[in-house]
Amino acid sequence: MSADTLTGRQLNNFMEYIAGRDLGVVMSENVSQGKFLPPSEVIRIGRAIATALDYAHQNGVIHRDVKPSNILMANTGRVVLVDFGLALDVSQGSFGEAFGSAHYIAPEQARKSANAVPQSDLYSLGIILYELLAGTVPFDDPSPTSVALQHITLAVPSPRIYNSAISLQTERVLFKALSKDPAQRYENGTALMTALEQSLRAVPTHENRIDLPPLPAEAISQFPTDTKDNDPLLGRQLDEYRLDELIGHGGMARVYRGVDTRLKRYVAIKVIDTPFQANTDHMRRFQHEAQAIAQLEHPHIVSLYRYGQVNGLLYMAMQYVEGADLYSVLNSYRSAGDLIAPEDALRIIREICEALDDMHSKGIIHRDLTPSNQGEIFGSPLYVAPEQAISSADAVPQSDLYAVGVNPLTPKSRLMLPCST
Numbered sequence: 001m002s003a004d005t006l007t008g009r010q011l012n013n014f015m016e017y018i019a020g021r022d023l024g025v026v027m028s029e030n031v032s033q034g035k036f037l038p039p040s041e042v043i044r045i046g047r048a049i050a051t052a053l054d055y056a057h058q059n060g061v062i063h064r065d066v067k068p069s070n071i072l073m074a075n076t077g078r079v080v081l082v083d084f085g086l087a088l089d090v091s092q093g094s095f096g097e098a099f100g101s102a103h104y105i106a107p108e109q110a111r112k113s114a115n116a117v118p119q120s121d122l123y124s125l126g127i128i129l130y131e132l133l134a135g136t137v138p139f140d141d142p143s144p145t146s147v148a149l150q151h152i153t154l155a156v157p158s159p160r161i162y163n164s165a166i167s168l169q170t171e172r173v174l175f176k177a178l179s180k181d182p183a184q185r186y187e188n189g190t191a192l193m194t195a196l197e198q199s200l201r202a203v204p205t206h207e208n209r210i211d212l213p214p215l216p217a218e219a220i221s222q223f224p225t226d227t228k229d230n231d232p233l234l235g236r237q238l239d240e241y242r243l244d245e246l247i248g249h250g251g252m253a254r255v256y257r258g259v260d261t262r263l264k265r266y267v268a269i270k271v272i273d274t275p276f277q278a279n280t281d282h283m284r285r286f287q288h289e290a291q292a293i294a295q296l297e298h299p300h301i302v303s304l305y306r307y308g309q310v311n312g313l314l315y316m317a318m319q320y321v322e323g324a325d326l327y328s329v330l331n332s333y334r335s336a337g338d339l340i341a342p343e344d345a346l347r348i349i350r351e352i353c354e355a356l357d358d359m360h361s362k363g364i365i366h367r368d369l370t371p372s373n374q375g376e377i378f379g380s381p382l383y384v385a386p387e388q389a390i391s392s393a394d395a396v397p398q399s400d401l402y403a404v405g406v407n408p409l410t411p412k413s414r415l416m417l418p419c420s421t
Contacts, residue, residue, distance in 0.1 A: 018082075020075045023128070024068035031135050034265045036163060039200040042132045045071070046196060048079035049125055050189025057118040057188070064116050066124035067104040068131070102144035102151075103137045104128065107180050110148040119182035122192055126177030126185075129196060133166055134159035138178070152180070157299040158351065164322045168344075169199035233271060237261075238310045241269055241317050249273075252282050257320060260305075266320040267305060271313055283314060290316050292364050300355035 023045065030037060037045075049071060056063060063081070070083040106123035108115040131137050138157055139150035156178045160166045173195045179185050186192035233256070236243050240262045247268075248255035258269040272286050290307040293316070297303070306317040326348070333340050 018072045018074045018078070018080055020073050020078075022069045023071040023073055023079075026073055027068055027131060034263075036135060036165075037132055039133075042129065043193065043197050043200065045073075045079050045132070046125065046129055047193045049081055049128070050122075050193045052081040053118070053121050053125065054189045057121070062116050062118060063121050063124075064109065064113065065101060065104075066121050066128070067101045068128060071128075102147040103139065105148060105151060106182070107152045108182060110151050117182050118188070119185045122185055122189055123178060123182075125189065125192065126174060130156075130159055130174050130178065133170065133174070134162040136162050158347070161299045167199060167202065169202050170196065173199045233313075236313075238269065238271075238313060238315050238317075239306065239308055241267055241306075241315075243269055243271075253286065258317070260317070266322075268302070268318045268320045270316045270318065272315070286314055286316075293318070295362050295364065296359060298355055298358040300351045301358065 026037075049066070053063065053066070065083060066081070070081065072080040072082055074080060102110075104124040104127045106116070106120035108117070109120045127137060138159075139147050139154065141147045141150065156175060159171055159174055160168075173192075176195075177185055177192055186195065231246050231254075233243050233254070234246070238258075240260055241258045242261055243256040243258050245257045246254060247257050253270050253272050256269045256271065258267045259265070260267050272282065287307070290304060293302070293304040294307070302321060303319040304316060305319070308315060308317075330340065
């Protein structure tokens, strides 16, 4: 960059021209195609920005607006941090306005721009790394003010919700980078990227059984005879959705993994089963379920994409989550004579409770909270609350919490499961 020059009354900066695109454009393209950048590319981009930030911080400069659109991806492969227009010279101080972009702003900076420290830039880098790996930012809202408040008040959602390939080690690195307290974050960008690189290259151990455990034999035997090879609906097209694989069978519906042929992404398709298609009561309950899901927007609750009917087949198209149900996960631990780690159990229970609190705040009661969620519509006997066992109409929000308490994730769970005979 050359020195500023004054031409007439206009002050000009002359800087290097970099041919390429900004990181925000690259990330948007990946999201639209349902793709994630390879971990090696995430590391390369992250290290380049971390190095630039460390250099700036060593020279007493805090950027205060680190975001994808301020990161240029040159055609040569070079990664460049730009736009120091909001930069703070530590020696000169700052006014109190909350400068920065809401989706990437650190909590302390959201409160007051003068509170920005080097770790504020590293928080912004942490958000970018989260977005690169998970395909979305952790906090979002149409209102920038609401997003800023979320940074201050809300816990960071697990990135594994959005990308099940993310390991627990990598999740812990991101959580540390996004600590509310700057003192709890990494000391510098190099330390952050070293930890992230180690987590991405580490071979997962204990958590492998959580991601994709084999489906238990007893669960497979519960499928009807016309399953994966000869299911009459496989290959059928329901509007823009193609049914590819049967993945579950409940009390009155089947669940398929499908493909959205327009948006090129996997979806979960729930189709009301043949014996119930002419039953008005079951059709009404199926519609009620769709209407209930449509009211909910929460990271721990699947999203509803569409509710429709094609040639007499009533269906729901929902978010597809790669992984396994909790029953299968717990069964894999039992088969190995093991128990799930306490920190993993705590995380799962907390996220279930957060989802329930959101449902209850909207007047919705689940009424069938089981590890496999394959029970009858009025509740599964092993997990049903006493008041719900007497009458399903007596169910209250605490009925769902009773089921959480009975859940086999609770301490010493192998000895405390109710008798199933």
